[in-house]
Amino acid sequence: MGVPCVRVEREAGEETRSRLAEADLVAGGYEIVVDEAAIYLPVTDPAEVPADLDVVEYDAPARETQTMPSDEVSFEPSYERIGDVIVIDEDDSERARALADAIMASDLPARTVLNRASKVKGETRVRDWEVLATEDETNPTEVVHREYGCEFALDLAEMYFSPRLATERHRVVEQVAENERTFDMFAGVGPFVIPAAKRGAEAVGVDVNEAAVKYLRENARRNGVEERVTAINADVREVADDYEDWADRLVMNLPHSADEFLDAAVRLAGDDCTLHYYDIQHEDDPYGPGERAVRAAAEPEYDVTVETRHTVRSYAPHELNVVLDVRLTR
Ligand code: SAM
Numbered sequence: 583m584g585v586p587c588v589r590v591e592r593e594a595g596e597e598t599r600s601r602l603a604e605a606d607l608v609a610g611g612y613e614i615v616v617d618e619a620a621i622y623l624p625v626t627d628p629a630e631v632p633a634d635l636d637v638v639e640y641d642a643p644a645r646e647t648q649t650m651p652s653d654e655v656s657f658e659p660s661y662e663r664i665g666d667v668i669v670i671d672e673d674d675s676e677r678a679r680a681l682a683d684a685i686m687a688s689d690l691p692a693r694t695v696l697n698r699a700s701k702v703k704g705e706t707r708v709r710d711w712e713v714l715a716t717e718d719e720t721n722p723t724e725v726v727h728r729e730y731g732c733e734f735a736l737d738l739a740e741m742y743f744s745p746r747l748a749t750e751r752h753r754v755v756e757q758v759a760e761n762e763r764t765f766d767m768f769a770g771v772g773p774f775v776i777p778a779a780k781r782g783a784e785a786v787g788v789d790v791n792e793a794a795v796k797y798l799r800e801n802a803r804r805n806g807v808e809e810r811v812t813a814i815n816a817d818v819r820e821v822a823d824d825y826e827d828w829a830d831r832l833v834m835n836l837p838h839s840a841d842e843f844l845d846a847a848v849r850l851a852g853d854d855c856t857l858h859y860y861d862i863q864h865e866d867d868p869y870g871p872g873e874r875a876v877r878a879a880a881e882p883e884y885d886v887t888v889e890t891r892h893t894v895r896s897y898a899p900h901e902l903n904v905v906l907d908v909r910l911t912r
Contacts, residue, residue, distance in 0.1 A: 584639030585612050587622040588631060595621035598635065607631060612642040654684035661685065664745050665725035666693040667738065670714075682714035694722045696738065706791040707742040707836075729773065730755075732780065733804050734797075736771045741794035743771060747835075750894045750905065751777070754858050757907075758783050758831065765829040765850055767818040767843060768836040772798040772811070778831075779807035786825065787811065788818045822846040829855050837862045837903055841872075844879035851884070853912040860894070860905050868893065868902045876908050884910040 586609075590598045595616070602608050602623055612624035628637045651659045659681050662669045668685050672678035682695040694717070699710040716722035723739040729748045736743045751773050758764055760782030766774045769787025771794055779785040779802070789795050795815040802811035814821055829850045834840045837860040847857060861872040869891045877886050890907035897903040 583641070585609065585624050585642045586628040586637055587615075587624050587640040587642055588635045589620050589622055589638045589640070590635065591619070592616060592621050595623070599623055601632070601635075605630065605632075611645055613645050615640065615642050648689040649687065651681060651684040651688045651690065654687055655680050659684065662745060663690070664736075664738065664743065665727040666691045667723065667725045668692045668695045669698065669738075670695065671698045678712075678714060686715045693717050694725075696723065702742060706794070708740060708791075711739060730777060732773075732776050732801075734771050734773060734776070734801050735804065736797050737793065741770060741791055741797065743773070746895060747773070750892075753892075754833065754907075755781065757856070762830040763828055763852070764831045764833070765825060766833040766835075767847065767850070768834065769798055769813070770794050770835075772801045772813075774833045774835070775811055775813075776801050776805050776807060779810040780805060783810065783831075785811050786814065786828075788814045788816055788821050790815070790817050818843060819846045822849040825850050827852050831855065832857045834858065835860045841875040844875055848880050848883065848910075851880075851910050851912075855910045856889075857908040857910055858905055859908055860903065862897050862901055862903050865900050865902050868904045869906060872904070872906050873908075876906065880910050884912050886910060 588598060588602060602625060607625045607627060607630055609624035609626045615622045622640045622642055624642045625631055631637050670681055672681060678697050685692050685695050695715040697712040697714050699712045702709045711723060713722050724737045727734045730752050755777040758778045758781045762783050764778040764783040764785045766787045769775050769789045772787055775785045775787035787798050792815045795813050798813040802808040826849050829852055832847050832850060832855060834847060840859055840861060859872050859876060863871055873888055880886050887909040888906055889909050892905050894903045894905055
């Protein structure tokens, strides 16, 4: 069905739109259409349009409005997207149900809604999930996540992954130089390893979780860097001797217990090595314990210089997730 539109030459489009807007005549429910010769500006009342403008009936499409979860629930919803899986953190089961329904009814590209059902736990740092809604009964927790031009396939039920660390990972990866040797001691599905390899590094990723390493290998192929990535399923302490003196860069993202792995890190470090050491500490002294632990493990064999002290995010009340970028020079 036709909509009354002011038809003007394209060059006059913006000026005419402003005139119509000042007169409160723009019909916001329809799209402005541009063709080769003219622009069609939908109007609310053709009788009010100034006489010097030409009004025609035109088939302008209705403007699509996006429905968001917040349109459907009476509280301010909080959620996180990992590919087309939407993650929420609701203790109240009624709120969780309402939010899951709102997400599935919204225009968000959502295949599955998961509620956090435990903290990350154990050696592999995997959490339990409650599947609140899914269009995929076979693999509700498997997903492809995109981050800074890389694709990561992963299964949230089997391995750790957090999209919240994307900016931090990017900060680290931007420091990677072509042909350097990057070693991720706790690699997961490869969110440090894959982009480092994409920048031209020779990258090794180790993880004790066999499923994560399977996805790490797949992600290396997906991103076209399998030739530069070595994925190893092991306890990193058992691998350290095979890569002694090897690394130009070490990533240690196991923040609750990284200090237990510093002896292995020192074995892996080459003559001049940058160590990204993640830690969770009280806000009163967030960097001190990490720095002391690194010095205790690396000195006097290495000169230790803390180049960056950075808060990644707040972890819990009064607790911070921090990172130290430490230069180890033999
Ligand atoms: N770097 C990944 C990321 O940012 O998504 C994963 C980080 S996750 C916090 C820590 C990872 O370390 C888990 O995937 C876990 O399985 C692995 N891990 C724990 N202990 C390990 C060990 N002794 N050796 C190798 N990997 C280990």
